[in-house]
Structure formats: C-alpha cells, structure tokens
Amino acid sequence: MAIREGRVAQAFVELADTLVDDYDVADLLHTLAEQCVRLLDAAAAGLLLADQRGSLQVLASSSEGARLLELFQLQTEEGPCVECFHTQAPVLVADIAAESHRWPQFAAAASREGFVSVHALPLRLRTQTIGALNLFGRERGALSEEDLRLGQALADTATIGILQERAIHHREILVEQLQTALNSRVIIEQAKGVLATVGNLDMGAAFIVLRTYARNHSARLSEVARDLVERDLDATTVLAGHLAPRPTI
Amino acid sequence: MAELEALRAAVLAALDDPDAAAGVDAVGRVCRACVRLLPVDGAAVSIMSDAQNRETVYASDAVSVALGELQFSLGEGPCFQAYATGGPVLVPDLAKAAAPHWPVFAAQVADYPVGALFTFPVQIGTIRLATLDTYRTTAGPLSAAELSVALQVADIAALALSGLAAGDDSWLDEDGRWLEESSTMRHRQVHQATGVLIIQLELPAGQALSRMRAYAFSHDRPLADIAADIVGRRLLLVEDQG
Numbered sequence: 428m429a430i431r432e433g434r435v436a437q438a439f440v441e442l443a444d445t446l447v448d449d450y451d452v453a454d455l456l457h458t459l460a461e462q463c464v465r466l467l468d469a470a471a472a473g474l475l476l477a478d479q480r481g482s483l484q485v486l487a488s489s490s491e492g493a494r495l496l497e498l499f500q501l502q503t504e505e506g507p508c509v510e511c512f513h514t515q516a517p518v519l520v521a522d523i524a525a526e527s528h529r530w531p532q533f534a535a536a537a538s539r540e541g542f543v544s545v546h547a548l549p550l551r552l553r554t555q556t557i558g559a560l561n562l563f564g565r566e567r568g569a570l571s572e573e574d575l576r577l578g579q580a581l582a583d584t585a586t587i588g589i590l591q592e593r594a595i596h597h598r599e600i601l602v603e604q605l606q607t608a609l610n611s612r613v614i615i616e617q618a619k620g621v622l623a624t625v626g627n628l629d630m631g632a633a634f635i636v637l638r639t640y641a642r643n644h645s646a647r648l649s650e651v652a653r654d655l656v657e658r659d660l661d662a663t664t665v666l667a668g669h670l671a672p673r674p675t676i
Numbered sequence: 677m678a679e680l681e682a683l684r685a686a687v688l689a690a691l692d693d694p695d696a697a698a699g700v701d702a703v704g705r706v707c708r709a710c711v712r713l714l715p716v717d718g719a720a721v722s723i724m725s726d727a728q729n730r731e732t733v734y735a736s737d738a739v740s741v742a743l744g745e746l747q748f749s750l751g752e753g754p755c756f757q758a759y760a761t762g763g764p765v766l767v768p769d770l771a772k773a774a775a776p777h778w779p780v781f782a783a784q785v786a787d788y789p790v791g792a793l794f795t796f797p798v799q800i801g802t803i804r805l806a807t808l809d810t811y812r813t814t815a816g817p818l819s820a821a822e823l824s825v826a827l828q829v830a831d832i833a834a835l836a837l838s839g840l841a842a843g844d845d846s847w848l849d850e851d852g853r854w855l856e857e858s859s860t861m862r863h864r865q866v867h868q869a870t871g872v873l874i875i876q877l878e879l880p881a882g883q884a885l886s887r888m889r890a891y892a893f894s895h896d897r898p899l900a901d902i903a904a905d906i907v908g909r910r911l912l913l914v915e916d917q918g
Contacts, residue, residue: 602834
C-alpha cells in the first residue's frame, strides 16, 4: 500500500510538472494516460478531448490498440467513451460482450483488439465536460472503487490544467486584439494628419478620403493608413480624383 | 479578501456583456476599488503598446489624468518603466526618489500634489497590455499586504480590459468603440499632428512625435497644446526648431 501511495503522489507531481508556463496539452494527456495504466488495473488508456467547437478528438492513448478503438468510436459515433462524454457521467462496463446490444459495432471492435472491459470517466469541471478518459481491460470485471476514485482524481487534475490554459489563451487573444485596435487607431489618426497636410483638408475630410480609398480598393482602413504613414503609399495617389486641393495661400 | 473576490466576480459578470461600454465601466470599477482598498488617492488604467501608443481607459481623478498626460507628454515616467520591465515601480517618497529612468518626469512632477507613486504592469499570460497607475498625496510605502492587494487588483484590471475586446470584431480595424465613446481617445490630436509632421519634416512617425515632445518640453507647454496648434495650423515646426 505504501508503495502505491508513493507512486500516486509521484503521478500527481508529474501531472503538475507538465502544467508549466508554456505546456503542451498533448504532453499532459499522454502523461495522464501512462499514469493510469501504471497505477490502475487497466491494460490501456485513451483520452478524448472536445475541441473548441465541441467535436471530439483522440488526444492521447497508451497503446495503438486503445487509439484505434477510440477513433473507431468517434467514426461510428457510438461506444461507452462517446456516451460518457455526452451524458457527462461515468460509463462502467465490466463485460463488454454482455452489453454488446448497447454498442454492437464497438463490442466487435473491442473484441478484435483483445479488450473485454472498459471504464469511461468524464473530464469534467462543475458543469463543463471537455472530454473522457477511457480505461480498457483485458480481463472481465469492474474496477475497484479505489481505482475509480484515483482515475477520476487524475482526470480532474488534467481537466483543471486544460481549462486554465484555454482561459488564459482566450484572454491573450482578446488583449492582443485590444493592442491591435489601439495601434490601428493611432495609425489612422496619423494618416489623417498626412492626408490633411498634403491635400490641405481638415481632419474630417481627410478621414473621408482615407475611408473612400480603402473601400474602393477593398483594403483595410488600417492597412492603407499604415502604408501612408510609412510612405509606402503616396498621399497624392490617395487624394487623386477625390477632392481637388484648394489653392494654398 | 472578500472585497477583491466581489470585484473579480463583478468584472467577470461585465465580461459577458457584449456592450463595449460595460468593459469601460468594469475598468472604472477596478480603479475606484483600488482607491478604496489601498492607501492611494487616485488610480488609472492605461493601455499601451509602446511609448507612442498609450491611451488611458479610466482615471479616477484629475490628478491621475494629469500624471498620465505628463508622462505621455514627456515620453518617460514610471508607467513606461513598468511596461518595459514587467515589474512594479514603487516610489514611496517621490521627493527623495533617485529616478534614473525618468529624470525629467521626476523634476516636473514636483509641481503636482503627489507624495508617492505606485505603478503596476497589467498583463495576461505572456502579454503585457497596460499599466495600473496609482498615486497618493503623502509619502509612505505600501505594506506587504497592501502590495499583494495591489497586484491582485492589477490582475483584475487585466480581466476587465479583456472585456473591451468582447463582442464582434468589426472594431478591430476601424471602430475601436472604446476609443470613440465620449472622446476617450485623449491623444487623437497628438497622433494627427504626428501625421502632419511626417509630411512637413519628412520624418518617420516615431521621430516626428519625439520632435513634437522636444518642442513642447523646450517651450514648457503641454504636448496636447502643441498638437492642437499644429493641427489648427497656428504653429509650424520648421527644420531648425525643436
């Protein structure tokens, strides 16, 4: 028991270690799959993860057999792992053959790969389910309560890591857009100054010239503005044919 | 601290609001909470991308506005230092501060009712996007507990700012609604005047702005006034000036 406790602690440390600054979700999930096989009474483990649009992908597996079986479930859209994801609840199958009526195609495929039992646990935080952890066995029988609890705890740890990474990434994109917007606004104001000076216009008229040119050339306002400010585009070109410059006094 | 949690919850709720004004409100809420929770008299949040591009989203009082304007006008100050280094800039006694990074700001800020300045970078993940600028009228340091609160407030400010980008992305190029509303883009004329100087002085934008800043400094006038005069064609910066 003491040996197992040590290995369990080690497993969590390893999972936590993958949750560093620029960690890779695939790496985290592979670690999780491997730890499950090492610690739990399972012959193989596989992980399905929903992408941002909600469609499931096979992200990690401890063996090629498990990977094929996961892919097979996704293609046929049936099986305990898919069901676990959709119902957001564990699906425990001690004897696949005995329940082959529920997922006939999956039962046949599992049998071909030599798996006779499967336990699917949701990757879940509160109301959000992002995937499923699947434990395949080569012998009939239910996983012990303790193994199930430990498997779920490992899955929960991974889930928190994934959700946190997604949240940070989402916010990073938003604030990058914010800075882009600020830069665009600055450049557009500068371009107005350029056009107003060359064309002898007020700032409002300069903006209309800028916008008209961008629309006529199907270009982004901020790109035309940048070209003007960096003098890759001549102001007279933008002004041409729009408003004849008033004579300067 | 319960009030910090309440603030975070309020900001998160505002993030679900697609209206850009809700995002600005959330930033304002963070600044006002900052003044309540910390021994400071004013707080402001400004978005930055470099020394040229800086816009204040919210300032809790006139002195905070003026401090931001002074730093932008000079192109130096604690906010630029915090943004560049990614660490807080703590100046508990401004009158005695050695300020190698902002000597001119240090000299000019003596005219303001400011005893201490505490400036914090605002970042999300690896992206630094803004600064939280606080001041107080009297000198004195922040305690370790207060510093911890300030850093958490800066984190919540980052969250609030991300709300400005919420909604459709049409504002990305041209709309920038948070910049439009109630003329929140303070430096509009400075950027327009930069464009004028790009042509008149045949300089790249960065140098044009530097020239304008130098002119404002040497004539002891605010940058905004110089910009207004250039845009209004009342002032012509010629080659040998500035």
